[in-house]
Amino acid sequence: MKKLLLLTLLAASGLAQSDGAIPDVVKNVSQQQNITIIKQIDAPGGAPGWLGQYQDMGVTLFLTPDGKHVVSGYLYDEKGKNISEAYFQKEIYAPMGREMWKKLNAAHPLKEGAENAPRKVFVFADPFCPYCKAFWAEAQPWVKAGKVQLNTLLVAFLNPASGRNAAAILNAKDPVTAWREYELSGGKKRPQAEGTASRETVEIVQNHQTLMDSLGASATPAIYYLNEQNELQQVVGMPNEKQLEAMFGPKP
Incomplete structure (x- = not known):
């Protein structure tokens, strides 16, 4: 997954879905790649982004300013910190871990x-x-x-x-x-x-x-x-x- 540097001016594009609707292009990509969309995320810079899950792995999807393309990968800040991992841990890995812990105890x-x-x-x-x-x-x-x-x-x-x-x-x-x-x-x-x-x-x-x-x-x-x-x-x-x-x- 390549570093994403596409975040500037996305808020001005007017593409963010305030009502929580998922654009058709994001739906199509997720369906074709067998990615389950979990939720929309508030990415820095106002980037329209969604958290998804592919098998047991997290993935983030971002809509380009033209509203016709989707970038899949990790989101990094200006210091090189992986921001996507925080979403993966909270929304995917931690809940999966709790379920696995229950199975271990059973x-x-x-x-x-x-x-x-x-x-x-x-x-x-x-x-x-x-x-x-x-x-x-x-x-x-x-x-x-x-x-x-x-x-x-x-x-x-x-x-x-x-x-x-x-x-x-x-x-x-x-x-x-x-x-x-x-x-x-x-x-x-x-x-x-x-x-x-x-x-x-x-x-x-x-x-x-x-x-x-x-x-x-x-x-x-x-x-x-x-x-x-x-x-x-x-x-x-x-x-x-x-x-x-x-x-x-x-x-x-």
Whole structure:
């Protein structure tokens, strides 16, 4: 998307739709490009502009002074700041994040830590993922201090035995304890499977994978938490110290 420098004198063009109507040329472009128009925006300089959504991405559309052409892209100010991103975050990404957070909470995680912990973190983990084990170990001081509730969503795709191990953990009498012992043993202490995995267990693992895919993650650990603005944040892979503090808070 190229920088837009078309904002001067647009207010004088008289093309702004004060009644909220969308010009036909904007409708045609949005329909042809599969863009859903969300709302008209008050762009600097009085530029007639509209916020749209293409798949999971935000897009801004601007009408040229002749009223016959549409420019699609980001809007920048004189200092190079991306103004469009603020619209995307408020109107698209933040609401999508809240919906995804609801889905995470409705899943079947292995919960470690106090239910009333001030911070809640979700992580998709494969039983054979070494970085998942490292992340789990790093999180323990915050969990034990009651600062964080760690919610692990087991998935299975790294190893042919991932599904068997995930099912064995979920089918254990105490899945949280089974997961803890599995992690502490470096993946060597796996609960003995009793028969084949239940249909419910298989569906839980499959649903976790589907949810992980819908969040746009393709590797583990895939970590999600809310920042101070209640915006959904994603970290894929082993977090560094700065990222750990951002999601967990100061180390206890």
